Amino acid sequence: MxxxxxxxxxxxxxxxxxxxxxxxxxxxxxxxxxxxxxxxxxxxxxxxxxxxxxxxxxxxxxxxxxxxxxxxxxxxxxxxxxxxxxxLGLTQDWPVVIVGIGNLGAALANYGGFASRGFRVAALIDADPNMAGKPVAGIPVQHTDELERIIQDNGVSIGVIATPAGAAQQVCDRLVAAGVTSILNFAPTVLSVPDGVDVRKVDLSIELQILAFHEQRKAGEEAAGEAAVPAAAGRGDSADQGPDGDVPAVMPA
Structure with a gap:
């Protein structure tokens, strides 16, 4: 394949x-x-x-x-x-490396949907020497010193970055230099890449902030609607009419 x-x-x-x-x-x-x-x-x-x-x-x-x-x-x-x-290119095998095996990286490694969608986790990589050799999702974690060799040996063109923000750009630079041309970035930072390299950013906090905006707006609309109903009820039908019973050209505020 x-x-x-x-x-x-x-x-x-x-x-x-x-x-x-x-x-x-x-x-x-x-x-x-x-x-x-x-x-x-x-x-x-x-x-x-x-x-x-x-x-x-x-x-x-x-x-x-x-x-x-x-x-x-x-x-x-x-x-x-x-x-x-x-x-989408999913009828062929896409080896992927995940760099940064903290809570998020480990969760990604354990995600069972990659294989059924054409992706194979070729390696898990972390900078912590104490992580080296430890299995996560049945795959032994390898140290970042091995990153370039791993990419070359597995023909990797897709990298996943799940490191802290401060380490993400350096990891990105090493991935690109080793031949990776597509990056999925979970680190809360914007990556700088050369032409020809595609980056997709996933920031869960931003998505939650967008949802919070919509929730706030909905709450404001509901509050405004509740305030408007009693006010309208208190005026009665005559409040919207002129002295002769006609609706005025300019409605009252």
Whole structure:
């Protein structure tokens, strides 16, 4: 089976928009769930609802893949799973290294979904000498002194950084220098990389802060609505009328 170093996804060369690429994993997750339930076909409306997008956007996204479904029947689930998996490069083996085996790194190592989605954790790497040799998820942790050799020996092109923020850029630089061209960054910092290297940042605190913003806004809207109801009730119908019973051109505040 091919390794990640010699094969790259074809999405960019085929002109698929980045926004569409970002939605393909959502479709694949929904389709995989349907496949596991032995559902043979699915309509664009059903699949769009399962993926959390509107059906028009889904049909547009699938048109970039050359898949248009069959009127009255829908999309073939198994074929779409294969088609999207191939487009995302998941029909081949992608060896991955995880650097930083603290609580988060260990949790990532123990995640069982990598193998079923085309990724193989080739190595776990940590700077702590006391961690060397200790098994995590059945894989012995190796010291960062071995990073370059590990990448070369395993043909790794995808690295996961789960280190503290202060160490992340140095780790990133070493990964890139050793040949890694795609990085998933869990460290709470922005990484600087050269052209040709892709970085995806996952910051759980930022996501929680965004949710807190929405919660605050919803609470404010509810409070404003509750305050408005008694005020309107106290005025009665006559409060909205002029001296002759007509509704004034400018409503009272």
């Amino acid at each position: 091919a390794t990640g170093r010699t094969h790259r996804p074809a999405t960019r060369s085929r002109g698929i928009p980045e926004a569409t690429v970002a939605r393909l994993p959502l479709y694949l997750r929904a389709l995989t769930a349907l496949s596991e339930r032995s559902v043979p076909t699915v309509s664009s409306e059903e699949l769009a609802a399962a993926a959390g997008v509107n059906s028009a956007k889904l049909r547009k996204d699938f048109s970039y893949l050359g898949s248009y479904g069959t009127r009255g029947v829908g999309y073939d689930v198994e074929y779409l799973v294969y088609q999207i998996s191939r487009e």
